[in-house]
Amino acid sequence: MMTTTTQKQQKNTHRQHLLQFSLFLLFSSLVQGQQLSHNHLRALQQEEASWMDKLSDFFTDDRCLRTEKNTANSKDLSNWMSKRNLTSTRLLDLTLPGTHNSAAFDLTTELNTNDPDYSTVEEGTFRIPDSVVSQWICGYALTQSLSLSEQLQAGIRYLDLRFDFDSVTNQWRGYHFLWGLEMSVLLEQIATFAKAHPQEVMVLQFGTIYNPGVTAEQKQDYASKITNIFAGQLIPTSIDLQNVTIGELQEAGTSIMAVIRDNEIATLSDVLWDDQNTIENTYAPTDDTDVLKSYNEDRLAEFYNLDTNNTKLYKLQWILTPTVAYIQANPLVGNLYVLAQTANERLVEFKRPTSETNQQLGNILLLDYVEVSPLFDVLDLSQYADGNFVQEEVPEQDTFSSAAKVGLGVGLTMFICGLCCLRKWCKKDKNKD
Numbered sequence: 001m002m003t004t005t006t007q008k009q010q011k012n013t014h015r016q017h018l019l020q021f022s023l024f025l026l027f028s029s030l031v032q033g034q035q036l037s038h039n040h041l042r043a044l045q046q047e048e049a050s051w052m053d054k055l056s057d058f059f060t061d062d063r064c065l066r067t068e069k070n071t072a073n074s075k076d077l078s079n080w081m082s083k084r085n086l087t088s089t090r091l092l093d094l095t096l097p098g099t100h101n102s103a104a105f106d107l108t109t110e111l112n113t114n115d116p117d118y119s120t121v122e123e124g125t126f127r128i129p130d131s132v133v134s135q136w137i138c139g140y141a142l143t144q145s146l147s148l149s150e151q152l153q154a155g156i157r158y159l160d161l162r163f164d165f166d167s168v169t170n171q172w173r174g175y176h177f178l179w180g181l182e183m184s185v186l187l188e189q190i191a192t193f194a195k196a197h198p199q200e201v202m203v204l205q206f207g208t209i210y211n212p213g214v215t216a217e218q219k220q221d222y223a224s225k226i227t228n229i230f231a232g233q234l235i236p237t238s239i240d241l242q243n244v245t246i247g248e249l250q251e252a253g254t255s256i257m258a259v260i261r262d263n264e265i266a267t268l269s270d271v272l273w274d275d276q277n278t279i280e281n282t283y284a285p286t287d288d289t290d291v292l293k294s295y296n297e298d299r300l301a302e303f304y305n306l307d308t309n310n311t312k313l314y315k316l317q318w319i320l321t322p323t324v325a326y327i328q329a330n331p332l333v334g335n336l337y338v339l340a341q342t343a344n345e346r347l348v349e350f351k352r353p354t355s356e357t358n359q360q361l362g363n364i365l366l367l368d369y370v371e372v373s374p375l376f377d378v379l380d381l382s383q384y385a386d387g388n389f390v391q392e393e394v395p396e397q398d399t400f401s402s403a404a405k406v407g408l409g410v411g412l413t414m415f416i417c418g419l420c421c422l423r424k425w426c427k428k429d430k431n432k433d
Helices: 004-031 038-059 118-124 130-141 148-153 183-196 216-229 246-252 289-304 324-329 336-345 402-432
Strands: 096-099 107-111 158-161 163-166 171-176 178-182 202-206 256-260 272-274 279-281 313-317 364-367
Touching: 096 202, 107 130, 107 171, 118 324, 130 178, 130 336, 148 158, 148 183, 158 364, 171 183, 171 216, 178 183, 183 202, 183 216, 216 272, 289 313, 289 336, 336 364
Parallel strands: 096 158, 096 364, 158 202, 202 256, 256 272, 279 313, 313 364
Antiparallel strands: 107 178, 163 171, 171 178
């Protein structure tokens, strides 16, 4: 698979070939007696290059077309923890609403080939070259439409954050198949919310780093970004997680638990929690809602049977994952938004087989596209709303993604070819008569 740099080189090579062909035509016309001045020739070359740039820009995007925000049923739950009487409630007695791949709301079309999930899409798209398929991957890379600050406003208190080191830009960046925003930009969104709402306790889980060339110095930079941006707000690892209450965390002014997957980074500070000893991760890799429901019901039963000395946050994931078969069977209409809608509709069915109300559904319950889910109703949190949800403005985007434009172009080409063939066939048939 080609890197971003190779893609740009290939794009320039294609353009050079077209320019060379146009020059051939121009010099051919000279031989035929059409005299062109040197300045005229240069002007034609520049016009050709400009035309190719415009055509290339029309059919390729630097960024994914962001999913439209459907927040008609969303509420402002910025203060649900402070409005709810949680002074003596243990953190382990709460279910924190969460989002999956939380930073995958704004992505470029640059592929992060270090991402292991990339191989699934690669196989599902019949190994079509990256430069062609990267625009289409957006539908399987975007997992949220709301920014991190909007997710927190909507009531989310667990964020699944995945950062990898981009060797091309020399930056830590968010990713999900495709590269996203720079790490500091994303963390600042969270810090701004946390400072404005200091009584809201949240868990940030920092996922696996896949770039094999990351150095110790770069890992130190990763840790420093977290500790500096959230300075004074991070929950120290000396806290007794088994017994600590929300009230104690609120009183101490430490509202953010940073849980790190990378062990080397986790040991760099006493406010960075080791993932393996802090969160129990569960996950069903399926695109079938019945399998998803059955799996999570089994995990919920395990949660209720945990030892009383348990000190881990138990995480449940209500998400559907596209398989290779799903991708190949749904080349035009398949995407994570469609899968999320299918899964989220059935969230209301998820509970223990008892008559008990307000059941705890693990310590963390996360999903895709939270705004098209009944998550806050299921967790009985909607009653703590401060009013209507307020959307952030999104920079103006094209109405159609580049993938849609390419599809339209292919469709029109096939239609025109069909008309030409029909015309030729009719003419041939007429000559027979």
